[in-house]
Amino acid sequence: AQKVTQAQTEISVVEKEDVTLDCVYETRDTTYYLFWYKQPPSGELVFLIRRNSFDEQNEISGRYSWNFQKSTSSFNFTITASQVVDSAVYFCALSEAGNGNEKLTFGTGTRLTIIP
Amino acid sequence: DAGITQSPRHKVTETGTPVTLRCHQTENHRYMYWYRQDPGHGLRLIHYSYGVKDTDKGEVSDGYSVSRSKTEDFLLTLESATSSQTSVYFCAISELAGGPGDTQYFGPGTRLTVL
Numbered sequence: 001a002q003k004v005t006q007a008q009t010e011i012s013v014v015e016k017e018d019v020t021l022d023c024v025y026e027t028r029d030t031t032y033y034l035f036w037y038k039q040p041p042s043g044e045l046v047f048l049i050r051r052n053s054f055d056e057q058n059e060i061s062g063r064y065s066w067n068f069q070k071s072t073s074s075f076n077f078t079i080t081a082s083q084v085v086d087s088a089v090y091f092c093a094l095s096e097a098g099n100g101n102e103k104l105t106f107g108t109g110t111r112l113t114i115i116p
Numbered sequence: 117d118a119g120i121t122q123s124p125r126h127k128v129t130e131t132g133t134p135v136t137l138r139c140h141q142t143e144n145h146r147y148m149y150w151y152r153q154d155p156g157h158g159l160r161l162i163h164y165s166y167g168v169k170d171t172d173k174g175e176v177s178d179g180y181s182v183s184r185s186k187t188e189d190f191l192l193t194l195e196s197a198t199s200s201q202t203s204v205y206f207c208a209i210s211e212l213a214g215g216p217g218d219t220q221y222f223g224p225g226t227r228l229t230v231l
Contacts, residue, residue, distance in 0.1 A: 004158075033217045035219065035220075037222075043204070043224070043225055044222065044224050044225065045159075045206060045222035045225075047219055047220075047221060047222075050217075050219050052217060091158060091159070093159075095217065103161050103164075103174065103175070104149075104159075104161065104220055106158035106159040106160070107158055108156055108157060108158045109158055
């Protein structure tokens with residue numbers, strides 16, 4: 001069965017500090033997909049990134065970067081030079097190609113607070 | 117932004133009453149999903165649909181039913197609401213033709229309180 005663990009329940013950092021959110025996943029499939037979503041205080045869920053299991057290249061988008069390591073089953077998310085607008089709950093999610101029921105399995109989320 | 121709306125956005129109801137939540141999309145996407153979000157659980161899939169009149173159960177489907185009579189609408193019904201169904205409900209659609217690799221885009225959510 002697929003599982004996603006976000007061990008960090010809450011993180012607080014001072015503005016402009018870098019912060020890394022951890023995501024560890026479990027799957028038996030060789031083909032799978034990983035996602036990150038952001039949920040700001042307003043409550044909507046915003047898609048950030050999708051990564052398939054065959055693409056281990058790290059990705060950078062502005063202040064955001066993602067480190068995918070199959071060897072440790074991790075897909076960590078780093079925010080560089082954090083800003084108050086980054087305060088949100090962040091969810092990591094996993095989808096297996098062989099699952100057949102189109103299911104996204106979410107972690108329990110990490111609440112990030114950026115202190116001005 | 118994906119064209120997804122949910123109604124109502126907030127609802128308070130009493131135990132034992134039926135409740136229907138509506139999800140409407142303007143993207144003509146095939147796949148639609150209902151999730152619930154609870155503290156300590158993240159989001160969990162309730163039901164999903166892969167086409168008109170084609171639905172299947174998710175992880176936490178007990179006490180819920182769904183219907184999809186049109187591509188654009190996906191209804192979630194609580195036949196007899198219980199306090200354990202107090203939650204925030206999110207509808208999602210997936211791009212392209214649907215499938216495990218597709219990105220899911222979420223509606224704004226419905227906050228349901230069952231007293």
